[in-house]
Structures are given as structure tokens and as C-alpha cells.
Amino acid sequence: MIKITKQTRHIVVLIFLSYLFFMLGNSLLSLTSPDEVFYAQTAKEMAKHHSWVTPYLFDEPQFEKPIFLYWLLWFAFMLFGVSSFGARFFPALFAILGVIAVYLLAVLGFRDNKKAFMSAFILMSAGFYIGLARTVFTDMIFTVFILLALVSFFWGYSCREKKMLGILLFFIFSGLAVLTKGPIGFLISFLTIVLFLLVKNDLKFLLCRYSLWGVIVFLGISLPWYIIMIQKYGHDFTHEFFYNDHFRRIIEAEHKRYDTWYFYLFSMIAYMFPWSLFVLMAMIYFFRNLKHDFSAINVFLACWISVVFCIFQPAHSKLSSYILPLFPALAIITGNFVCNKMSLEPKIQRNSYLLAFSIFVVLWVILFMHSYIDPYVSSKLSAEYLLKNYKVESYILCSKPFVRGVRYYTDKPVAVVNIHSTEDNFFSLHPIPYFHSKEELVEFLKKQPVTYCILKKSSIDEIKSLAGKEFNFTLLKAVGNQYIFVVSFLRNL
Template sequence: MPLTDPDEVFYAETAREMLDRDEFLTPYIFGEPQFEKPPLYYWLILISFKALGVNEFSARLPSALLGILGIIGIYLLGKLFVNKKVGFFSALMLLTSAFFLVLARACVIDMLLGVSILYVFLFFFYGKFSSSGKTKYYLLSAVFLALATLAKGPIGIFLPVATIGIYLIATRDLRSLKEIPIFRGIAILFLISAPWYFLMYKAHGKEFIDMFFGFHNITRFIHPEHAWGDTFYYYAPVFLAGFLPWSIFLPVAAWVAFTEKDEKIKKANVFFITWFLVTFLFFSLSRTKLPTYIFPIFPAVALFTGRLWDSYSGEGRQKLHKSIRISLYIFLAALIGGIVAFYVVSRVRYPAIAGSVLFYGGIFLVLITIFVVALSKKHYAVSLAAFMAAFTMLAISLSYKILPEIGRYESSKVVSLKLMELATPEEIIGAETQYRRGVAFYTGREDVPDVHKHHIITTLLSKPERVWCVIKEKNHIQLYSDPKRHYYKPTYVIYQLGKKVILTNNPPAGVPILKVRTKDEPY
């Protein structure tokens, strides 16, 4: 599947430009320094590019490997807090949750942050619960705290430290602070993370401080970058959809936690809930929101829900059977609605896969129905086989049929390859903000002007030499139809894929023209 716009190509293009420049300190994009994120994720992609070449697989490989580490980490943390079964069920739930399946194969930074925080907690509690070697574990926790800081800046410190602090207060266990080598931990944190920040300040001065800390960490927290996501409840549906199919069981998991008798497990639940609330509330309070930001809560929720299935597989099976069965049938109803909705959307946006959605969705629904009915009738071997078959089929159909076709529309790869056929190296290629990163990555160009504003695109198209632009079709229409903004010269649509069009001011001889737009014929 191609790298999608605009986020995957942002990280991949930054790493590619760093590799081309042999630059390991300053992240670059479009030939200019960019200060949006610290370097750790770029370094991982860069290493992958060096080993395997610049391609989609190598761009996504770090997230996939981090996903494996995440599954191992959540198993170990569940085992540490409760038992092996909780570790196993928690790992299984995280592995099969919708959000994890997406992010473990996506070139985005959130898997790195989530896994780093997970290992901060894992080694912290290894230190807390161990009878010997405590210092070693606490210092390893500090190492991952530093890595979280190199992954995403100050929140890499704030989220785990705030979570642990509130947990210790809630459980009246502040005396544990006495055994933590705090000053050595701080020293490790600074030794690992501070050099990059110092060298960036030395290289770029006040611009780095203003952009990295001022704009990307403070301004974006208090002012929305994307107005469409500026609601406090934004992450509630994202979380519930992202944790499917297991979010259906959260009410039952909450009831199990509320009625828990074991003091050790009660404290574990307090930590899982604290982890969830600190992260969820922090990102909900932030005015700039993106769905992937809340990935760090998913291990916490998987651990919380893993205890439910531990109870169901043990002494609490009879007590929980009715509640589980009700949740399963709710899930089945929701699944039917989801498949129908996806089919309707695919017919409009991705018509080539509408039939596949219906076919594979139908098979998936049959297998999940078998799973639900078998589990409700206590045929556990049949239910497990149906569940594994359903998700194996889902993974195969998504990987080889559905996602590649969606990627054609949600990525700039196809239009970029077309541009490489059409444009000579000397001809300018401009693109709207959403497509600019993808065009830069897939054409290998750094100089891709951003044509998102009317005066920029009209200035570019007015040049006497041939230029090319990738924009939304509606914005091409707007170029002529807006009475307040007059543009009179003709433009030529050479290629269209979904809502994206390639247009030029001077088509090459012999190249087919799909549409011509002028002031007299804007549509």
C-alpha cells in the first residue's frame, strides 16, 4: 500500500531528505529545516532506508517492529501486575484492536511514543515489585523516558511522570519515592535526550526554541491547528472505534473492576485507569487533535479489559456469562452496521473495492457470528478457531485487496508517478498542502511549491514556461468560479484520480487533455 497523505509521507520525506543530505541532527523537509518533532523516529526510518532502500516497506518497518515490542511489553506488564493469563489476553486484545492493526503498519510516530511510555511503566513497576535489582529497573525506566522525550518532546516526560505520580498518590504509596534513584534517573534522562536539544539550539538558535517549544508544543496545545477537531469529546468515538471489537466489553470490564476483591488487582486497576485518564484528558484538553495522538491509552485499556477475560476463563465464568453474551450480540449488531456503512462509503469513494467489501465483509460476518454463537454456548474451541479464522481472513483481505486500492486514492503516489512521466526535471511541480509531501517523496523533489492559496497558484500558472499542479478538483473549479478572484488564462486537466487532478498551463504536444477550463467555461 502506498504511503498516505499527509502524515505518513511527512515522516518518510523528512527521513529521505536527511539521508540525502547525510544529515543526522536537523530534520529537513522541502529543503528547509523543520522543527515539528524530535529526531528519534526519523532516525529509525533513516536506518531502515539505509539498510533496505527508500521504499514503503522500509518506511513502515520501524512501526511494525515497535508493534511487536508493544505486544511483548503489554504481555510482561499484565503478567507482572496480575498473572500470565491477563498478560496473554491483554496482548491478544491489543494485537487485534482496529487502531493497533492500522498503526503497526503505518509510518507515523505514535507507535514509538506509545511503546516508549509502555516500557517506562514496565521497568518502573519491575523496580517497584522486585525484591532485588530495583535500581537497575528504575534506571532502565529512565532510559525509556528519555527515548519518549526524543520521540515527541515534553509530553514524553509529562504523560508517564504524571501517571505514576497520580497513581502513587491515589494508592497512598508516596513512600515508594524513597527507593527510586531520582537524581541518577534525571541524569540519565538528560544524558540521553538533552544533547540533541542543545545541539539544535546551537545550530538554529531562537528559531528552534520558538518553533519547537513555542509553536509546536504550546501554541498547538492552546490553539487548534485543525478547526474540525476542536471539540472536547473528539476522542471518545475515536477511542471506542479504535478499540473495536473489544470496546464492546468495556462496561462489563468496568463492572468486574468495580466488584474486584483482590487488593493487588484493585491497585492494578487503579493504575490502568490512571494511565487512561491522564492521557485521554491531556489530549482532549489540547486544542489541536488528530486520531493517532491517543494511541498511548490503548495498552492501558487492553490491560484493563484483559482482566475481564481472565475472570471469564476462570472462576467467574458462570457469573459473567450472561453479560459477555449480551456484549457479544451488541458487537454483532454493530459489526453488521459497520460493514453496511463501509460498503456504502466504498461505493462512493472507492468503487473498485465495493464488491470486495461486500464479499470479504460477508465472510468475516459469518465467521464472527460463529464465534459469538459458539462462545455464548460455551463451545470454546470452536469459538477460538472461528475468531482466528476471521481475523486471518480480515488481515489478508485488507493487506492484499482493500487497503492497496484505498491507498491509490488516499496517497499521492499514482499522481506523482504520472507527473514523472509528464514533467521534465526543469519544469516546476506545485501541489496543495495535503498532497505536497507525497509529491515530494514520490518524485524525489525537494522544491515543490505549496499552491494552497489563490494568489500563489495563479502566479505559478501565469508563468510563461510550462508548470504543473496537483490540486483538488473543487479548488480548480473555484479558481474560475469565485467572482471575487478573477483568473482568465486557460488551464488543462491532464489526469484525474478521485478528487485529485493534475493540471498545467501549457500541455505538451500529443498528451491527451481531459478538461479545459477558462473564465468562460469554469465547469
């Protein structure tokens, strides 16, 4: 009879629960604007242009992110069709892998299955992790590659007979992280292990032939796509990708209200909800007692958190998703803390699991209400109404938040109206008409006899002010926070 180990049972349970938390019901809510549709539309247009190398958006090459997520989306669309479930499949799958990786790292570090299970369970049930697992972003895939790289290294470090494989896997996963979100993927993982080895006075561990082989493999994975893009597009690619999408985010805030000294400190605690209070207590306890418990896993986790925080804190562009790579470390620290407290207060265990499942209930309440939420987060219903009831043969004029979604759901040319707004243009290049002034908008509307519009409420007055002798303005339908209008140029009627 085959004996099933406790670790195997734990992993099976975690996979099942992760499926419920991350993947089940992913087809209910339409792809949201502006980011999910950005990635999905890019994959669609790559297929349309038969391009495995160059990402496309608005039928032009776009250089905002590396290629790996688009490959995954393209593959998912071939498997499941172009759908919200297909687009969200790989972020959810990688989130499941992340939960299992945290379990394995905690087993390696603590030699305690209970602490490992609790650590993985905390990550799996953290609200922000669930949200990004169910969202088409690069962040989850990027984070899991960094996590797998660090787990591989720690495996090789803890089990010296696995040193060669651990180091090689570290460089493989680091290369895939670079192919997912850029050079920062290697910077995070490499600085973490170097700082760890320096603190442990064991830098010689990395100075071996396995590292040389690993560097060769890393370069073979990460460099070819960048070399091809630089050769093909030259300055256009290097300026947009390396300056605009990387260096500019360091020196300039894309979202100015987030550029504060406390933003990431707040995010680390708040976005681990419903475990926030436990995380706060665990972090205080962890760093206070680090000098008394200088074990390899504790030093490793401290270096991991410090590197991620020190890399992203000085940059002026701040988003909570940027520090997702430290959430696995937070979960392990918190899992260890909670399990230690459980031994003193058994009722904490019961309350902890009830706390985690409360967010599962909240998640399913949200999914159950998807028909009420959809009109406010997605342009699918507006686009479907327009295409079903009217013959759209020209540009669709959109408010800025809706333009990517309208493009995704209609495959029609789009333009943006943004008069009298304090918002800037898109942070990255968008090769579409963008109207900041009434004069520009009038010239555009005169070039097509009928213009259909999907606008937010604040943009309505910008269009209505044109009504009069030259233009006729008609409201067709309101869908959530989106208003569908038609503007007719009277001289051409």
C-alpha cells in the same frame, strides 16, 4: 532436553501473530499523504544534506518533531532501501514490542499467563493499534517507549530485588520518549508513577539514589539534541517546536470538529474495535469494583488511564492517536475482564478469538485491494505518470493534501493552490509557495512557461478560471481523486 515454559510459548505465538498483523504486506500500499510521506521525506532529505541532527523538509530545516523517528527511518532506508516497507518497518517492530510488553506487565500484575495472553492478544488485534503499527507516525514508537517505561517501573516495584534496574530502565525509556515526541513523554510516565505511589502511600519508593542516577541518565539521553538545536537555531527552533507544535495545540484546535468533550471517550471505545463492547463493559466493571480490588496492578492501570486522559482532554487540538498510550492499559483491563467471564461462560473464549481474527480477515481484504485504494490515499501513481511521460523542470502546483506526497515521489519543487477554501495554511511551517488568491497564482504561473499540476476536484475550477488569452489549460490524466493538468503561459510560447 530443554524445557520450554508456557510463557515462552505464549511470547513466540504472540510474535508470530504480531508479524502477521503488523508487518506482513507492508510493501503493498504506497506511503500515504499527507503524514507518512512527511516523515519519510524528512529522513530522505536528512540523508541528502548529510545531517544527523537537523531534520529537513523542502530543503529547509523543519522543527515539527524530535529526531528519534527520523534516525530510525534513515537506518531503515539504509537496510531496506527507500520504500514503503522500509518506512513502516520500525513502527511495526515497536508494535510487536508493545504486545510483548503488555504480556509481561499482565504476568507481573495478575500472575496469570492466560490473562496475560488475552491482554496482549486484545491489544494486538485492536483495529486502531493495527492501523498505527502499519503507519509511519511517531505515535506507536512514542507509546511503546512510555509502555516500556511503565512496565520497567512496575517490575522494579513488584520485585524489589529488581528495584535499581527497574528505575534506571524507567528513566532510559522516558528519555527516549522525549526524544521521540517531546517533553510530554516524560510527563505521562512520571505523573503516572507519582500518582500511583501517592495513592499507595509509598512515595518513598522513588526517593532513593537509584532515582538520582536515573535522572542523570534521562538528561543524558533527552537533553543533548535539544541543546544542540537551540544553540544552532535559537528562537526559530524554540518558537516552532515548543510554542507552535506543543503549546499552541493546547490553546488552539488544529481540527476544530474534534474539539468536543466526548471525543476521547468515544475514541477509547470505538478504536478498540472489534473489542469495543468488551472494553466498555470492562471499564465500567473495573472502575465500579476498584475500591473492592485495590491491588497494585489495578491501581497502576487506573492511574495510567487517568493521567493520559487528564493531560490530553483539556487541550483543544485533539487526535485519536494522542491517547494511544492508554490503549495498552485498556487491553489489560479488558483481558482480565474477558478471562474472568470465560470461567463462567466458556463459549466466550471461542467467540473472542473468532472476533479478533475477523479483523485480520478485513485487514487482508484491504491489502488485497491495495491497487484500488492506492490512487485515493497516495500520490505515487500520479507522480510516476508525470515523471514518466513529461519533462518536469519547474514547480509542480498541488492541492494541499497532495503536496507532501508529490514532493516525496518526485523530489521536485512544489507549490500549493488553495483559493476560496475554508482550510487554513499548514499548522506547522512549510517553506513553499502557497497561493490564497487568484492574483498570487497568476503571478506565479507567469514566471514559468509550463506548470504541471496535481489537483483535487475542488481545485480544478480555481485553475480553469485562468484559461483564456494568457493561459492554456489541458487535462492529462485522472488518477483516483487526483487530476493531472498542464497550464501553459501563452505569452512565453
